[in-house]
Amino acid sequence: MSTDSGDPYAADLDLVRRATAGDHAATGVVLERLGCIPAMLRTLHRRLGAPLRADELAEVDQNTLAALWSKLAGYEGRATLESWAFRFVQLELHKALDRRRRRARLTLLDGDDLAELSAREEHSPAFDPNILHTAIAKLGPPTSDIVSERHFGELGFDEIARRRGESLSTIKARYYRGLERLKALLEPHLRTES
Amino acid sequence: MNQQDDELLASFVAGEISQDAPALQALFERRPELRAKAQELAQLHGRLEREARLEREVIAEARAATTDVDRARVVRAAAPATRRRAPLLWAAAALVIVAVGAVLLRQENTSDPRSVPTLNGTKGLRLVVDGDELRPGSALTIENASVGLNQRLRIELFADAQASGEAIFVPELDLATNQHAPDTKWTPKPEELAALPATVFARAVIVSLNSDDAVDLESPLLRLSVSR
Numbered sequence A: 001m002s003t004d005s006g007d008p009y010a011a012d013l014d015l016v017r018r019a020t021a022g023d024h025a026a027t028g029v030v031l032e033r034l035g036c037i038p039a040m041l042r043t044l045h046r047r048l049g050a051p052l053r054a055d056e057l058a059e060v061d062q063n064t065l066a067a068l069w070s071k072l073a074g075y076e077g078r079a080t081l082e083s084w085a086f087r088f089v090q091l092e093l094h095k096a097l098d099r100r101r102r103r104a105r106l107t108l109l110d111g112d113d114l115a116e117l118s119a120r121e122e123h124s125p126a127f128d129p130n131i132l133h134t135a136i137a138k139l140g141p142p143t144s145d146i147v148s149e150r151h152f153g154e155l156g157f158d159e160i161a162r163r164r165g166e167s168l169s170t171i172k173a174r175y176y177r178g179l180e181r182l183k184a185l186l187e188p189h190l191r192t193e194s
Numbered sequence B: 001m002n003q004q005d006d007e008l009l010a011s012f013v014a015g016e017i018s019q020d021a022p023a024l025q026a027l028f029e030r031r032p033e034l035r036a037k038a039q040e041l042a043q044l045h046g047r048l049e050r051e052a053r054l055e056r057e058v059i060a061e062a063r064a065a066t067t068d069v070d071r072a073r074v075v076r077a078a079a080p081a082t083r084r085r086a087p088l089l090w091a092a093a094a095l096v097i098v099a100v101g102a103v104l105l106r107q108e109n110t111s112d113p114r115s116v117p118t119l120n121g122t123k124g125l126r127l128v129v130d131g132d133e134l135r136p137g138s139a140l141t142i143e144n145a146s147v148g149l150n151q152r153l154r155i156e157l158f159a160d161a162q163a164s165g166e167a168i169f170v171p172e173l174d175l176a177t178n179q180h181a182p183d184t185k186w187t188p189k190p191e192e193l194a195a196l197p198a199t200v201f202a203r204a205v206i207v208s209l210n211s212d213d214a215v216d217l218e219s220p221l222l223r224l225s226v227s228r
Helices: A010-020 A024-047 A054-070 A081-106 A111-121 A129-138 A143-151 A157-164 A168-189 B003-013 B022-030 B033-065 B068-077 B079-083 B088-094 B102-110 B190-194
Strands: B096-099 B126-129 B140-143 B151-159 B199-208 B215-218 B222-226
Touching: A010 A024, A010 A081, A024 A054, A024 A081, A024 B033, A024 B068, A054 A081, A054 B068, A081 A129, A081 B033, A129 A143, A129 A168, A143 A157, A143 A168, A143 B033, A157 A168, A168 B003, A168 B033, B003 B022, B003 B033, B022 B033, B068 B199, B126 B199, B126 B222
Parallel strands: none
Antiparallel strands: B096 B151, B126 B140, B151 B199, B199 B215, B199 B222
């Protein structure tokens, strides 16, 4: 997926563009790579403490696939295809968990249920995934790309600098300033770190 | 602050240098207000690392745990997006409905009345073919089909994305109410096989007529070569 050119996701973007233009071979590759989506959902759900019932999880599965296919043409090549799909999985799962929490709060709960609800909320990530990636995108290029590549693209600063043809010092300075702005954007949404 | 200071702080935030590094100590002495801020950003960096690690681990684990059923479900979900581009011939050749109504009643009469269909058990819905090949004259047979009056039985075929490179979802050809096909077998004709890719996934399903064709039971997927 990663190429040695400046854009690590160019090959994935090209693949999706060909698929959405009707290229059957490209569609086949996209479907094969995204075949892991149901397993992604099961894995993430398990890591969050498996809070949903089987029927609720099945609904999330359907919603995720429906949302993803309807937005495939909107893939911009800012992450690998699998990472892009993972965010749909994460978003739909968290929407379902939020719905469940809202329902739980609207119901009279006994002490055990409240304790269980609190325990489950501890499994929640520090960020709402949608807010996190929206906030990174708000940094604007090239800072948003540097932050994404550093964390979600698993690239070191020196590799990012090499790919972008900029000095290491410039990349690091942009990253630091980007984090300052990101913190300000995320601050209202940060959950307490356990 | 200048770029050099930012670079130094980025190295600290990313864990490349410790807060005891002389250059960093000198900066904090010169600009003490930066210490707390840098520590907060180091924490944010750590949180981003954890989010990214979770993403990588889940994707890697999911790739290893993906089943043929998962792949088929993704292909099916993509159908509305790809169906518009599918040749009409595909639609015509796509799904064969094998039996309904009287057939199913006959099945019920001959099957073990205590049997409860399961996905994996010996009593479960099964699709059987001679060998691993779909060829003219060879029949796909559904076993252990116990279908109620408000249900119907189908064989569904899907393009195999991995093998053929063509992941066109094969839409359904609805023969569900064909009361004159009292059989649980489908024997493909040469022209039907000609419209299929080199490899297909096949499964038998029992769908509910009362809830928008929801699948009540499905057989394990068979991966079949298509021989013309």
